[in-house]
Amino acid sequence: MYLALQFYLMKINFLARINFIFIIILFSCKKNDNNIEEVVVRDASVQSVADDVKLRAYLESHFYNYDDFQASPGDYSIKIRIDTLSGDNIDKIPLINMVQEQNLTVKQDDIDIPHKLYYLVARQGTSSRPSNIDSTYVSYEGSLIDGSVFDSRDLPLWFDLAQVVQGFRMGITNFKSGTYSINSNGTFTYENFGQGVMFFPSGLGYYSNSNGAIPQYSPLVFNFSLYTMNITDHDNDGIASYLEDVDLDGEPLNDDTDEDGNINLYDSDDDDDGVLTINEIDKDNNGVIDDTDGDGVPDYLDPDTTD
Numbered sequence: 114m115y116l117a118l119q120f121y122l123m124k125i126n127f128l129a130r131i132n133f134i135f136i137i138i139l140f141s142c143k144k145n146d147n148n149i150e151e152v153v154v155r156d157a158s159v160q161s162v163a164d165d166v167k168l169r170a171y172l173e174s175h176f177y178n179y180d181d182f183q184a185s186p187g188d189y190s191i192k193i194r195i196d197t198l199s200g201d202n203i204d205k206i207p208l209i210n211m212v213q214e215q216n217l218t219v220k221q222d223d224i225d226i227p228h229k230l231y232y233l234v235a236r237q238g239t240s241s242r243p244s245n246i247d248s249t250y251v252s253y254e255g256s257l258i259d260g261s262v263f264d265s266r267d268l269p270l271w272f273d274l275a276q277v278v279q280g281f282r283m284g285i286t287n288f289k290s291g292t293y294s295i296n297s298n299g300t301f302t303y304e305n306f307g308q309g310v311m312f313f314p315s316g317l318g319y320y321s322n323s324n325g326a327i328p329q330y331s332p333l334v335f336n337f338s339l340y341t342m343n344i345t346d347h348d349n350d351g352i353a354s355y356l357e358d359v360d361l362d363g364e365p366l367n368d369d370t371d372e373d374g375n376i377n378l379y380d381s382d383d384d385d386d387g388v389l390t391i392n393e394i395d396k397d398n399n400g401v402i403d404d405t406d407g408d409g410v411p412d413y414l415d416p417d418t419t420d
């Protein structure tokens with residue numbers, strides 16, 4: 114199961130690197146007159162609305178075990194369980210009344226298509242809020258809205274958010290990591306961590322890609338815990354990856370100052386002037402990022418300045 118997710122992640126990472134954002138490749142195949150397979154593009158704006166209808170129906174017909182969390186606020190062994198509103202549970206509060214919304218966009222044909230992500234906060238977490246480009250130490254369970262689980266990981270592992278689907282990397286920024294103590298046997302005990310569920314349309318997931326147990330155009334549900342996180346500097350150039358969002362649009366995957374096809378967070382010479390970023394940031398070591406010619410563009414992003 115885990116290997117399956119990794120495969121997706123590698124693929125998404127590849128796409129992210131060549132396209133700067135998580136693009137969607139939209140195709141289902143049909144044969145034309147020459148019997149050559151051609152690509153039929155699903156309109157992302159139509160799909161986004163259709164997925165939202167499905168997600169809202171799901172959220173209206175399901176609840177989570179909020180009673181357990183209210184009864185034992187200090188018990189961090191409790192897992193989120195989602196169930197249908199039926200039988201003895203018919204009077205539980207539906208998820209739709211408990212979730213929050215996050216508006217996101219996905220580009221199709223250079224047009225920003227609105228997509229809505231829903232997230233449930235069972236526990237907010239108390240420590241650090243990750244950016245959408247940091248590394249997070251999480252356990253998770255991924256499922257479809259029919260309840261079938263396509264991937265799960267009980268023991269936490271590190272995820273580089275630059276390499277996961279847009280819904281996950283954006284949704285997790287609504288949560289904070291926790292605290293930990295080291296046990297006598299060297300293991301860690303985590304508490305106060307963020308715990309929640311994200312529900313997002315296929316455009317923020319794998320869209321037209323099907324793989325294993327995930328059909329094309331599947332809205333996804335991720336139940337997760339965020340134990341801890343690290344700020345990343347992917348290219349080790351001295352500028353944290355979240356600060357390589359030069360246009361300040363909240364998305365560090367779409368910035369390529371020197372337009373060499375290598376986005377800034379992976380580019381160790383961001384202005385392609387032959388001087389590595391790390392050697393241009395603060396040459397006089399005064400703790401202030403250098404702007405030698407005073408034009409408002411720091412030296413490491415300014416090809417005019419090489420010395």
Ligand SMILES: [Ca+2]
Nearest residue numbers: 358362364365
């Ligand atoms: Ca940006």
Ligand SMILES: [Ca+2]
Nearest residue numbers: 371373375380
């Ligand atoms: Ca570049």
Ligand SMILES: [Ca+2]
Nearest residue numbers: 350377378380
């Ligand atoms: Ca860089």
Ligand SMILES: [Ca+2]
Nearest residue numbers: 384386388390
């Ligand atoms: Ca440079």
